[in-house]
Amino acid sequence: MIVVTGATGNIGRRLVGRLLAEGASVRALTRDPERAGLPSGAETVRADLTDPAALGPALSGADALFLNLAAGGGDAGPAIVEAAVRAGVRRIVLNSSIAVTDGPEDDDNFVSRMHSVAERAVRASGLEWTFVRGGAYAANALLWAEEIRESGVVRDPLPDAVTSPVHEDDLAAVAAVALLDRTGAHNGQAYVVTGPEARTRAEQVADIGRVLGRPTRLEVAPAEQVAEERATPVLPKEALLELFSLFATTVGTTPPITDTVQRVTGRPARTFAQWAQDHAADFR
Ligand SMILES: NC(=O)c1ccc[n+]([C@@H]2O[C@H](COP(=O)([O-])OP(=O)(O)OC[C@H]3O[C@@H](n4cnc5c(N)ncnc54)[C@H](OP(=O)(O)O)[C@@H]3O)[C@@H](O)[C@H]2O)c1
The missing domain is CATH 3.90.25.10 (UDP-galactose 4-epimerase, domain 1)
Structure with missing residues (x-):
């Protein structure tokens, strides 16, 4: 089962649809299931990711996690990663940012700092991981x-x-491939995804x-x-x-323009x- 954080967001909603279409079992997290309007094929679960007590139940029984820092904020990232390890999750696909460069300049601004802290926590977790380092969103x-x-x-x-603005559904498509991967090809990859x-x-x-x-x-x-x-x-x-x-x-x-969407999904970026x-x- 795959847990999707930020399931009602730009990327999350597209991702839930894509995973269900591929026959995956999906738990979609939101703070307000009544307003979420998520497909009935997903198990929609209420969780505020800033509440440490919510993390265990939200992740129990999951194999894979799509972690979007928009859901709960950067501070919640490392705590969610720890909870995923405790819950026996095998794989994390982190929605990261092109702003992360793996150099000391990652500490220079709010965006790269928040995502690089989460990337470090994911790398240190020992779980399988893929980073979706999105460029500026359309x-x-x-x-x-x-x-x-x-x-x-x-x-x-x-x-x-x-x-080079990137479509949220192209980000979701790359994340879906990484979450569903059975080949290991996407494990340990930091994908820069642009339009x-x-x-x-x-x-x-x-x-x-x-x-x-x-x-x-x-x-x-x-x-x-x-x-x-x-x-x-x-x-x-x-x-x-x-x-x-x-x-x-x-x-x-x-601006950087990558062919990641084409390479990973087989379709050109929009x-x-x-x-x-x-x-x-x-x-x-
Ligand atoms: N904008 C850019 O150009 C850009 C580029 C690269 C990376 N990024 C990163 O991408 C992320 C944004 O992704 P997005 O556009 O898909 O997000 P989004 O559309 O803003 O959706 C985020 C979702 O998170 C949920 N959420 C918010 N607070 C929560 C909480 N406390 N607990 C649980 N869920 C919560 C909300 O769902 P509910 O209301 O249903 O709970 C919301 O639907 C950010 O981390 C940003 O840094 C952005």
Whole structure:
């Protein structure tokens, strides 16, 4: 049985669907099963992963674990790994980040620090592991949904920051292959998973407009102001400012583009325009 943390999230929901379609037995974790809307084929279990007492029951009987640090936060990561070892889990697929480089600079910012701490805990666990080091998510554009719905104008400090946005379903597809693997080929692999092409933030906003069939544009606004307006308890202002600083370093660069999705799943990675098409309803 495979336990999926963050099962209602961008990646988790896709992953649950993919694992069920492959005939796997799935336990989907959420803090609110009534609101989760998860498929009936999955065993949906209530668990707040910041509560140490929830971890044992959530993991009991599991062979494999998909660990997403969005579910419970970075601090919960090592505790969840320890609980997985105690519960007899054999394999962990960790949703990590391209920001992890395995060098001392991993301590330099919030994103790489959180994921590298979890990676170290997983490596030290003695379990089989695969890291899915995702590049910038296409789904980050959902933060613009309200502005696009209301005015078509996105206020953002970094029009020229450039990434290779990756579709959440491509991340889920790579994770599913690693979780279901019977060959050992994915054990001990740190996969950098990106989309297939470079897109600036201004280009992403324009891509969404093309899918909607109406004009959209990015208007430059100060980072401080945007971070203040977009801050949430999960992504506080300071973290957003760190993310903007990270994105600022990409201006004028060529972002990494990997063939991991094709190699691992046998299908090409989807473009940002395809992602926007899949999410058109979020922006209408
Ligand atoms: N954004 C990027 O560009 C990027 C790039 C690389 C890596 N990452 C990493 O990817 C992760 C985000 O993945 P995602 O987009 O799939 O996540 P997501 O859509 O934000 O979903 C996270 C899920 O976690 C659950 N959750 C939150 N707090 C919880 C708690 N205390 N206990 C149990 N469950 C909890 C929520 O489910 P319920 O409400 O149902 O409980 C939520 O659906 C982050 O760790 C981020 O650092 C992001």
